[in-house]
Amino acid sequence: MxxxxxxxxxxxxxxxxxxxxxxxxxxxxxxxxxxxxxxxVESAALYYNMANIYYKTNQVAPSIYYYEKAIKLEPNNKDITFNLEFAKRMTLDNIEALPKSLGQKFRDGIILRFTYNTWAIIAVSLAFLFALLFLLYHFSYSTEKKRIYFITSILAVIFVSLSSFFALKNYQYQETTITAIIFALQTQVKSAPTNSSEVNFELHEGTKVFVLESLDNWRKIKIADGKTGWMKEADLREL
Known part of the structure; x- marks a missing residue:
């Protein structure tokens, strides 16, 4: 075919x-x-519709999982964001997130505002704009126009550099940050990757965690309030 x-x-x-x-x-x-x-196939529309079905059929973990997958592809989609927040209300774990630093706020509010592909497209578009402005500057006979083209071309270069930097940082964050959704109805998070180790705390389906390490069939995770521990790989699904 x-x-x-x-x-x-x-x-x-x-x-x-x-x-x-x-x-x-x-x-x-x-x-x-x-x-x-x-x-x-990776599609925000596909994941969004799947999440909606899981939500309508009261399946907490899969609904949040697919809303999260959709929002990664379209981080500014208001419908996905709204439904994701609504689905999170079905979770049992009430975790108070740590306050974000200025760097984290900048990352989440600016760098992660678009996907790295979108930032790359913006950078390429601005590069073409710079080339056009440079040509206009070179072939213009008017001193006033030359000054305008020169200033705007410099601004274009600055924004090309910024958007390229944001694309790189976004890509690095996506490649190094592993998140997952708890799929088990209830799971124990232990102090070490062994069945006999002490239980640090428990989590329930739908909670989002950060995966820090992997060891055999265990995953070291961190939750929004900073607590860490080890849990069985089978109890979560990585995004």
Missing amino acids: SGVVYAQSLDSLFVTANKLYQQESYDEALSLYQEIENNN
């Missing part, structure tokens, strides 16, 4: 799944969405 026909087949499948979703045939729609996902 050619790539074009293959893509059209998946698009047709997505349209059919959406119709079933609108008809509230959630099991059938979800089955088709999962078939699309199994073909290595």
